Each structure stands twice: as structure tokens, then as C-alpha cells.
Amino acid sequence: MILYSAAASPFGRMVKLTAQCLGQIDGIEVRATNTGDPDDGIREVNPLGKIPALVIAGQDEGDAQTFYDSRVIVEYLDSLAGGGKVIPASGPARFEVLTRMARMVGVLDAAILVVYEGRFRPADMRVESFVEYQRDKIIRVLERVGNPAYGNGAMPDAGEITLACALDYLDFRQQVNWRDHAPQLQGWLAGFADSVPGYEATLPRD
């Protein structure tokens, strides 16, 4: 399996951490991708030009399958592992985890838009109200995230993996200081960091 990703990508990190937890990481070749480079192969793999994307080689050339986005890949890896590992297989618990994952993916979408506002617009064209609009989304979620319990040593669920990826990405790019809005998550993240394989190795970096 080839995972198109980048060391800074929080969405790519969701997939890497999932693969770590499911014992699949050795079967994945991570291909460093520059989404801003039109000559990078990512636009052939995913016409959206976004990472992560996962390519599964087939028996014959032409049989390869490509999956994106991060949520689809996490589901795929879970199904490869037999299902029900990081996403419950069925019932209300499944949709509760999927919703927690979607909520933190939404935080990451907002966080990425804040980064892109700085990256793609000249300084005199930046729209501060747009940045604030995105930051407000992040803050509203942090204020409602509550006080989740993390069972140290247990397999995290996909909502927990995405929560950790979101908190670390906010630290990395500093869109919002999450500790101001959800200080209770400091202990939670420390427990996650201690227990989840690949946590340190996958922290976002340039």
C-alpha cells in the first residue's frame, strides 16, 4: 500500500496512527507529497490534489484501487483488520465514534483554512474576519468536547485518534491555544501520547 502524505499533514497523521494501532504500518510505504507542486503525482492519484490518498496495488496493472479521504482510509484500514477495531462495526456506538471523528476533522478543516489564508493570499489581501470565522469553529468545538476518558493502553477509537491529531496540529500551527478552551485535555493527551504507538514519530513537522 502506498500512502501519499506529508510530514506536516494532520489528516495523513490520522491514517498513520490508525495503521500503527492496527499493526499495519510496515505494509505501508509513505510517499512524501507536495500538494502545491503541479508536477507531483498526487493530482493523478487524487484529482482533488489532496492528501492523504492510499493506493492498493492489484494483481495486474490497472487493478490498483485508490482511496481518499482520511475518513475513508481509516475505515478501509479498520475493515482490513477485521472491522470494529477503531470504529465500532455497527449500532449507535459506530455513529457516535464517526461523529466524534467528523467533528475533529471539521476542526482540522477550519485549522487548514486558517493556514491557507496566510499561505495563499498576499498579506494585504488577508481577510481577518474569515480567519476569525474559522477560529470560532475550533473554539466552539473545544468548549464542548467535555472531559473524555482515555483508557490508557487500550486501542484508541478513530474519534480519539482524530482528537489527538487536531490538538497537536493546533500546537504546530498555533491557530488557537486549545489549552485556553479545554485545559482538561492536557491530561487526556498525555495519556494518549504515552499509550499509542507511533505518537512521537508522527507528530507534525515541516
Ligand SMILES: N[C@@H](CCC(=O)N[C@@H](CS)C(=O)NCC(=O)O)C(=O)O
Ligand atoms: N477532508 C480531507 C482533507 C484533506 C486535506 O485538506 N489535506 C490537505 C493537507 S493536510 C491538502 O491536501 N491540501 C491541499 C489542497 O487543499 O489542495 C481529508 O480528511 O482527507
